[in-house]
Structures are given as C-alpha cells and as structure tokens.
Amino acid sequence: MKKFLIFISKMMLLLLLIAVVLDFCYTAVYLKSDHRGKIDYIYNSKAREYDVAILGSSRANNHFVAQMFEDKGLKAFNFGMSGSHLFEASLMLKLMVERGYKIKNLIIETDLNLSNEHRADGIASRFLPYIHDSKTIKEHFAKEKDFYELYYIPFYRYVAFDSKIGFRELFFNAIQKRTSHLENKGYYALGNKKGNMENDLRALKPLHNKYYEEIKAICAANKINLIALMTPMCSNVKGMDYFEKVNKVYPEIHNYENAVQGDQYFSSCGHMNDTGARMFTARILKDFFNK
Template structure:
C-alpha cells in the first residue's frame, strides 16, 4: 500500500512538472512571438515585406564596421543586421527568414573573413532563434543537424532552461514589457567610440578558411535565386595582427570576396585589434560606398 502511494506521488510530481514546463514554454514563446523591437532577430521574425536597398549581414565585424546611416545619407534604405558573436550559420538563417517574409532586397553586404573558419552555430546568438523553432519550419530545418536538436524541439521548456542567460526569465520579462534593445538604434549600426590603449595585438596565424563553407554557399545561392546583388567583404584588422596572410588564403579559396583588410590599419582607428572605432568605421564605410554605390 505504501509503495503504491509512493508510486502515485511520483507520477503526480512528474505530471505536474511536465504540465508546468509546457505552460512555461507556451508563455515564454507567446511573449517572443508578440515582440518586434527587442532585438534584430525578433525584428525580422515578426515583420513582413520590408524593402531595402542594402542589407548588411555578419558578425560584430559587420555590426561595428558598416555605418548604416551613411548609406541612408546617400538615399539607400539600409539596415545593419550584423550580430556580435554570430557565425555564418546565423547570417544564413536571418536571410532565409527575410526571404520567407517577402523582403525586397537589392544588395546584400556580407562580412565574411574569420567566420569562414566555422560551419557551426554560435550558441549565444543562435539561442535567440529558439523561441520560434516550434512555429517556424525554416528555423527548425536550419537547426535539424545540431546534436541537441531533439531535446530542444521535443522537450518543453528545455531550450529556455539551457539558454537561460539569453532567452530566460530576464530576457522574457524585458521582451514582455516591450523594452527596446539598443542594437536597433542607428539602423542596426553599433558604434565603438573609444580607442583602447591595450589589446592592439592579434594572432590569426592558426586560422584557415574552410574550403567549402556550407552557410556562406547558402547565402550566395539565396541571393542568386532572388536576384539580390551579393557583395562579400573582408573588413580591416589593426596593423599589429600576426598571420595576415589568412586573408590571402580566403581570397584564394573564395576569389569573389573583396579584400578590404588593409583599408584602415592605424591603431587610432580601432577600439580593439579586430574592431574599428566609429572614426575608422566611417572611413571604411566611405570606401565601400565609393567602390560599390558611387552612381
């Protein structure tokens, strides 16, 4: 009798735990599905049929280096969808979502250099797509080959627990109260204002671009199928970087990528060795506008 009560008690605990997980999962997901102005991913997912002359994709080296308002001054409707820490996995998924939402895009500028070394997701960034995975076949299919896909997709609330720092209670709360994320200002461009007195050294000697990066090829193929002018660009690093022949390796493997790594080199134009400050980014963006949009 006592054993039966114990088993019944355990069954009730399991049932209530599963029910609570399901309720929390649906509650968190509802919040993210009704958000638009918290971050770049939410902004795209919950939008429709935007029109852009220029969309910028990539990592922080896109986010910090392409001054979107300078494009706007030229009459080019532009948004910088670069995301700190992103790999090409996330850039490809962002573009897929834009196409799914009937975006009309004339030009894609893709920052692609050191991110060519990886064909995996960046957990910290890709986590922000997960609130929508049950509602989007595009996101589901993009994550399908990830090792933990089954846990994320089939276990209620697992994805929120695993990625608590990115899509947990704090982020869900700010999303629920519609607190606008700062990364949406300046058309998505994040300016770095200070020049660091230290850290102006970098070593990329051990990096090698993959000979066939799946997600780079996806982006290129999507642009071709949708008549989008594809501009792939390598962006600057400080002059004290070791292993700068990495950019030559990229150019050899991907001849279509434009090499701008030495357009800006002086330390005074950098916030860190791999990221220009606002002054450097403006010099760089001016060159991009001159070379590709000087009509």
C-alpha cells in the first residue's frame, strides 16, 4: 500500500510538472503572436494612433467600413468581434490604453449587448493565454466564477478552451498562419445570401451595464470622444421598443436602428450586407465627421 501511494504521488507530481511546462510553452508562443486575431494584435503591440477606433460585437464588425473613414483622411480600425459582449469590449479598450494608444474617437456599438454582463467564452478565452502576464486581464477576470481554476491551475485554461486556444490554434500561431480578422482594417463584409430574417427582442432588457460604464469612464479619463451607437435591424423584428428602453437607461446612446431601411440591405435580421454597411457608414461619417 505504501509503494502504491508513493507511485501515485510521483505520478501526480509528474503530471503537475508536465502541466507547468506545457503552460509555459503555450504561453511563450502566444506572447510572440500578433497576426491571428484582434486580441493578440492589440496585446503584442506598442502605441498606435487612431482618429477612429471601433468596438462592439458582429453588429460593429459587419457594419462599420473602416476604409471609408480612411478615405476621409481619418486613420481607423474596426476592432469589433463577432460573438463578443461588452465584457470583451471593455477589456480591449483597457489594453489599448495600457499600451499607450492615442484614440481621438471611439465608436462603440451598444444595443443588444447592453442586455447582459456575461463574458462570451468564445472570445473571452482568447485573452486567457496572457492572464499571468497581464495584471489588467487578471483583474478583469477576477470576479468570474472559474477565476481560480483559470489562474492557479497550470494548463487548465488551455484544456478548458481547447477549441479556441488549444493545440490547433497554438500550431497556427507557431507557423504564423494568418486569418482574415485583420484584413480590410478589421471590417468583415457580409454578402447578399439571406440568413434568418426574423428577430424577437421582447425578452431583452437593457441593463445599467457595468462594462459600458467602464468604457465611459476610460474614455473620460483619457480624453477620448465616445460615440455610442445602436445599429440597424431588418423590418421583421418583434419588440422594437427595446431601443427606446435603451435610451431611457442611456439617453446619450444614438439610436440608428432604422437608419438603413429595406431588407435588401441585410444579410440577416441583425446584420447588414456590404451595401447596407456602406450606406450606414456614410451616414455616420456625415453625422459625426462632416468637416
């Protein structure tokens, strides 16, 4: 029995050692990557300057054509990420400021994402390789229910989110395989193929969202002009009064939910195609950047 316990102890110690070594190796690769996605593009960067930076979910990523800002002489990049929430947008902005970014105007898409304060695991997990390297990321995750496992158990985060930051993603980072996320200055154009052209917002309730509050506070402290927007929806939406409810909580958020009308300009009910996005971006340029 004693020999068995000694054997088990040695195996556990060996497994712990392997986990520590793997954790170190994975993290070392991620700390040298800046070409796979928008998070590593920011994290492994030095100070950049933007006249316009854009944050939000897919309703930012697919709706703001960054090149159109550039054509007006405004240096711009669309940092919107499909599937993300304000949890991730706030952390992105914190990292930009930490790295000394100079941002004159921040456009933040704040509409449907105001209805929750949860993280989006598919996106949030991509910050986790840096959680031991960054006090900012550590503190942002500190109140998450699985923080202690993610932070203190070696290699756990890479196993728990294997599909996002596991071996496959590590390999692509190691061979410097690029993605489309950084193309077109971060803007991702949708085509004319129709997806779901119905939406029901009746169950959503806009919150006094702590991550939007963080974004406002960061912008105020760093003299960044914050432009908070609600972006368009297709015609077949139930519960359109949601956008009015948003303005009751946050009157400063500009309501553009009906700025582009006609389902021919939408790829799905909540996402415009490239033609619609260009119409919408032209409207934003006219309303906020017309010199």
